[in-house]
Amino acid sequence: MEAHRLTLSLPAAPPAVTAARHKAVEAIQGWTADLGSEVVHTAELVISELVTNAVRYAGGGHISMTVRLTEAALEVDVCDTNPALPQPGLPDEHSENGRGLFLVAALADRYGAEPTPTGKRCWAQIARATGPGRRITVPLPLQRSRS
Incomplete structure (x- = not known):
């Protein structure tokens, strides 16, 4: 049973990141669930x-x-028009980016990506339960890129 939902359509431009984050946090905090x-x-x-x-x-x-x-859980889906699925891994130590999916894997209880008819969907689930019983796992092996 779905209790609450926020759906946004955003331009694929850098300001969308801040807008999505702020609108989502505002909505989540407005929901009457005690998420912590x-x-x-x-x-x-x-x-x-x-x-x-x-x-x-x-x-x-x-x-x-x-x-x-x-x-x-709190579930997050992000869809875009690029059909290429992300390849999680560890970037080399000099890379300025490439750590995002590693962070998602470490923080979310489940995550993934799948093709859609118009591109792809990347998703993550964060369990509502928190506290000492909550475990964070990172699927291994991760390969450091060699660029």
């Missing part, structure tokens, strides 16, 4: 990374973001 600050802060970081990737690789046009609160 850890879930809200995690969502804020995950949204920033997923929208940044969409802006960077969408090739113009628009991106869409949906944030849903279900009984079990």
